[in-house]
Amino acid sequence: MRYSFLSLARNALTGHADWPRAWRDPPLQQRYDAVIVGGGGHGLATAYYLAKHHGLARVAVLERSWLGGGNTARNTVTIRANYLREPSMRFYAESIRLWEGLSQELNYNVMFSQRGQIDLIQSWAKLRDVKRRQASLRLIGVPFDILTPQEAQAKLPLLDLAASIRLPVLAASWHPTAGVARHDAVAWGYARAADARGVDIIQNCEVTAVRRDGGRVVGVETTRGFVAAPKVALAVAAHAGVLAATADLRLPIETVPLQAFVSEPLKPMLDVVVNIPHLATYFSQSDKGELVIGGGADGYPSYAARGSFGVVEESVGAMLSLFPALKRVRMLRQWAGSIDLCHDITPILSATPVEGLSLSVGWGSGGFKAIPIGGMALAHLVATGTPHPLAVHLSLARFDGGRPLFETAGASNRI
Numbered sequence: 001m002r003y004s005f006l007s008l009a010r011n012a013l014t015g016h017a018d019w020p021r022a023w024r025d026p027p028l029q030q031r032y033d034a035v036i037v038g039g040g041g042h043g044l045a046t047a048y049y050l051a052k053h054h055g056l057a058r059v060a061v062l063e064r065s066w067l068g069g070g071n072t073a074r075n076t077v078t079i080r081a082n083y084l085r086e087p088s089m090r091f092y093a094e095s096i097r098l099w100e101g102l103s104q105e106l107n108y109n110v111m112f113s114q115r116g117q118i119d120l121i122q123s124w125a126k127l128r129d130v131k132r133r134q135a136s137l138r139l140i141g142v143p144f145d146i147l148t149p150q151e152a153q154a155k156l157p158l159l160d161l162a163a164s165i166r167l168p169v170l171a172a173s174w175h176p177t178a179g180v181a182r183h184d185a186v187a188w189g190y191a192r193a194a195d196a197r198g199v200d201i202i203q204n205c206e207v208t209a210v211r212r213d214g215g216r217v218v219g220v221e222t223t224r225g226f227v228a229a230p231k232v233a234l235a236v237a238a239h240a241g242v243l244a245a246t247a248d249l250r251l252p253i254e255t256v257p258l259q260a261f262v263s264e265p266l267k268p269m270l271d272v273v274v275n276i277p278h279l280a281t282y283f284s285q286s287d288k289g290e291l292v293i294g295g296g297a298d299g300y301p302s303y304a305a306r307g308s309f310g311v312v313e314e315s316v317g318a319m320l321s322l323f324p325a326l327k328r329v330r331m332l333r334q335w336a337g338s339i340d341l342c343h344d345i346t347p348i349l350s351a352t353p354v355e356g357l358s359l360s361v362g363w364g365s366g367g368f369k370a371i372p373i374g375g376m377a378l379a380h381l382v383a384t385g386t387p388h389p390l391a392v393h394l395s396l397a398r399f400d401g402g403r404p405l406f407e408t409a410g411a412s413n414r415i
Ligand SMILES: Cc1cc2nc3c(=O)[nH]c(=O)nc-3n(C[C@H](O)[C@H](O)[C@H](O)COP(=O)(O)OP(=O)(O)OC[C@H]3O[C@@H](n4cnc5c(N)ncnc54)[C@H](O)[C@@H]3O)c2cc1C
Pocket: 037, 038, 039, 040, 041, 042, 043, 062, 063, 064, 065, 066, 067, 068, 069, 070, 071, 072, 073, 074, 075, 076, 077, 078, 079, 205, 206, 207, 208, 235, 236, 237, 238, 239, 243, 258, 259, 260, 294, 335, 336, 337, 338, 339, 360, 361, 363, 364, 365, 366, 367, 368, 369, 370
């Protein structure tokens, strides 16, 4: 769709009166072939791939507020595949492959910028860890190199390499295919493309309970009445535990606040994503010039979407310890999301003991990067009843069989 400057100006002055809707606002039907609960990136991507790959015509996404208003629009948008465990590496490597073609796939610019990620290594133990990851990642074809401190500084001119700082930089890892994308464009792009394939996207419709009849799901109770469906998938992030409990399922998930903050806009000074794993802090520079800074999750469960000041202080302190030139930069704003965390820092993308009920939850602090492959894998599971080959390790049954994955590269400070 093209707009001339005059049309943009006219729409700005007329309150966008004749601006075409990006997706329909259809009436809620009483019955669907599949209902996806949660209009974040994962729910919307799942609906899109269900319609595209599996030809399911009557699919609804039920969102209690507005699309992408959950963690999808609150995250710091880092996309990477440098995980620790082989199944995770393969899963996220495939996601990056999908990100590379996503703007074309959706005919919507998700602003994927493959600028690379650098991890600054400050201990010998961490250096051993990244060397191990380098060997594994190379085996599956993901580019990942170890840099000297001087090579790292060539990419990060403001990096302080003084030996006198408390934890000097010993080395760095470089993951050139990592990057960032525009979070809300991802939700809108999938919504528009799913809608074009006939998916009903219903906003302001909260699911209050999952209804089952004996061993199988029969639909959901919503604030707009009962909706029947033989297949229901929950992609509700932090609310997974509460909603699953209405179907008598207890999930191994805790909900914790995770926050991020941005600085005032600066001139372009950083063209990679920087991660400081030892100090649980990372940052990148947005197209607007703001430094987008993230830290670890708060150390206690809570549904409050606000983080504690201690985490802000720790994160900024960590950044300044290696980049002291930024000390006069002012913070502009801070926000938080409620993340859904499994104790093995690995999501659950799985069928459940309730026939027809599937889950895509537990994405914690790392689910944005997984949206394309997560949506594709959940659509495969919903449509076929079998796990996607790249998502077998994400089953709920791993907790029964004592096979948690412990993905220490999945989040900064939980294990
Ligand atoms: C501060 C922060 C930084 C992060 N940084 C990164 C990062 O750099 N890289 C990365 O990969 N990931 C990151 N993440 C994690 C990432 O944002 C999430 O894992 C991802 O967005 C999860 O997507 P989702 O679709 O599962 O959940 P959400 O986007 O949260 O969507 C769930 C939706 O379900 C809806 N919902 C909930 N309950 C109901 C109900 N009962 N009925 C109907 N709808 C309901 C919610 O309103 C919401 O819209 C970060 C998260 C935060 C908070």
